[in-house]
Amino acid sequence: MTRKPYFFVLVVFLLASVLPVLGQGHPERGQAVASPHLRAQRPIHTFSIVARDPATGELGVAVQSHWFSVGPIVPWAEAGVGAVATQSLVDPSYGPLGLALMRAGRSAPEALKALLAGDEGREVRQVAMIDAQGRVAAHTGSKAIQAAGHIVGENFSVQANLMLNDRVWPAMAKAFVAASGDLADRMLAALDAAQEVGGDIRGKQSAAIIVVSGKPTGRPWADAILDLRVDDSPEPLKELRRLVNLERAYNHMNAGDLAMEKKDNEGALREYGTAERLVPDNAEMVFWHAVALVNMGRVEESLPLFRRVFAMDPNWATLTPRLVQSEMLPGDVKLMERILSVAKNR
Numbered sequence: 001m002t003r004k005p006y007f008f009v010l011v012v013f014l015l016a017s018v019l020p021v022l023g024q025g026h027p028e029r030g031q032a033v034a035s036p037h038l039r040a041q042r043p044i045h046t047f048s049i050v051a052r053d054p055a056t057g058e059l060g061v062a063v064q065s066h067w068f069s070v071g072p073i074v075p076w077a078e079a080g081v082g083a084v085a086t087q088s089l090v091d092p093s094y095g096p097l098g099l100a101l102m103r104a105g106r107s108a109p110e111a112l113k114a115l116l117a118g119d120e121g122r123e124v125r126q127v128a129m130i131d132a133q134g135r136v137a138a139h140t141g142s143k144a145i146q147a148a149g150h151i152v153g154e155n156f157s158v159q160a161n162l163m164l165n166d167r168v169w170p171a172m173a174k175a176f177v178a179a180s181g182d183l184a185d186r187m188l189a190a191l192d193a194a195q196e197v198g199g200d201i202r203g204k205q206s207a208a209i210i211v212v213s214g215k216p217t218g219r220p221w222a223d224a225i226l227d228l229r230v231d232d233s234p235e236p237l238k239e240l241r242r243l244v245n246l247e248r249a250y251n252h253m254n255a256g257d258l259a260m261e262k263k264d265n266e267g268a269l270r271e272y273g274t275a276e277r278l279v280p281d282n283a284e285m286v287f288w289h290a291v292a293l294v295n296m297g298r299v300e301e302s303l304p305l306f307r308r309v310f311a312m313d314p315n316w317a318t319l320t321p322r323l324v325q326s327e328m329l330p331g332d333v334k335l336m337e338r339i340l341s342v343a344k345n346r
Contacts, residue, residue: 044073044090045145045162045202047194049172050083050130052155053183057214058225059083059130062187064207064236066200071208071229079223080132080216082108088126088144088161091119102131109137126150128157132214153177158190164198171197184211184226184244191237207236209244225251249278253285256292265296283312294329294339303342310343317343 046065052058061075061083076095077083082102086094094115101111108129116122116139123141128150130136138150138157148161151173158172175193179186187209195204211226228243230236256271272289279285290305309316321336323329329336 044070044087045200046070046074046087047158047160047163047168047172047191047199048074048085048087048128049156049158049176049187049190050085050128050136051157051176051183051187052083052130052132052134053214054134054155056183057132058183058211059132059214060183060187060209060211060226061085062184062191062207062209063087064191064195064199064204064240066202066205068206069229069231070206071231075208075210077210077212078103078216079212079220080214082111082129082131083210083212085128085157085159086125087159088141088148089121089124091121091125094125094127098127098129102129107131107133107135109135112137112139126159126161128152128159130155130157158194160194162201163194164201167197168194168199184209187211188237188241188244191240195237204234204236206231206233207240209240245278246282249275249282249285252278253288256289260292260295268292281312283309283316286312287316291323291329294335299335299338303339306339307342314343 044065044067046063046067048061048063050061059077059079059082061077063070063074063085073090073092074085074087076099078099081099084095084098086092097115098111101114102108106114108131112127112129119125123143125139125141126144126148128138134155136152136155136157138152138159140148140150140159140161144161147163147166147168149166149169150157150159151169153173156176158169158176160168171193172190176186176190179189191207208229209226213223213225216223226244226247228240228247230239230243233239252271252275256268256275259268259271272285272292275285276289286305287309290302290309293302293305317340320329320339324331324336
């Protein structure tokens with residue numbers, strides 16, 4: 001299929017418009033800095049990974065840094081397009097501009113080459129990109145603070161700067177290749193490996209992970225499988241893993257709700273049960289599981305769940321009858337009395 005001429009005009013216009021702003025430094029997502037003298041003001045030194053799962057097409061970025069709120073600055077990803085990590089003396093515009101070029105048909109290596117060519121500050125940058133076909137490219141500028149480097153592998157790139165030693169990025173690559181599980185599991189394994197061999201010479205502060213689906217739906221909120229940030233923590237990787245587990249549980253809850261809409265009761269209960277096993281102390285998930293059982297006519301099975309929730313917090317018992325007006329529970333007085341009877345001190 002041949003592209004029409006206006007496609008190329010659009011790409012040229014994009015490059016002409018955006019390349020001159022590179023090298024000026026962008027301390028925040030999408031906010032340009034007028035003076036080039038400010039470009040060294042945001043030293044987001046860090047270690048990160050960009051990767052693609054060839055089985056699912058999922059794309060992702062994971063990062064940890066001793067810098068506050070690294071999540072809005074370093075990782076960028078778009079379903080069916082690519083993923084970018086931009087760090088060191090960071091220019092966040094590499095994220096949206098890299099994605100724009102890949103969306104317009106450039107490969108990751110082509111996109112990175114084009115952006116570096118227009119950046120006078122390229123030697124203080126560290127950037128990695130991967131596209132939806134798994135083509136990868138990375139750049140570590142000669143002026144990145146040591147220890148600094150990257151490794152490009154099949155469907156991934158790991159990169160780090162201002163590290164305690166030069167074992168960090170090789171450990172990341174080895175861990176990612178050896179790890180099992182989904183893309184998030186493997187990227188988190190890479191981050192853990194980096195920390196285990198020394199990590200950022202300054203210590204730990206924030207972390208983030210983004211995973212997007214392989215095929216875009218046209219609904220970005222649905223394409224994001226994970227989009228989580230730990231802005232400030234003494235143990236950002238541990239907190240990030242906790243959030244990933246919680247996000248997965250809520251994803252199962254959402255899948256259960258969709259199954260309910262499709263009248264797939266057994267499928268819904270499987271999803272709700274999986275969510276509860278992931279976070280057994282989460283009252284919210286137990287409560288809505290119980291509500292779903294009532295709406296399936298399986299009241300006896302719901303009562304132990306209601307009892308657990310009401311014991312966690314009696315406010316859930318106060319909430320339960322309010323669901324009748326919203327038609328989320330049947331308007332049966334005796335049924336409601338039965339449910340509320342399992343609440344203690346009521």
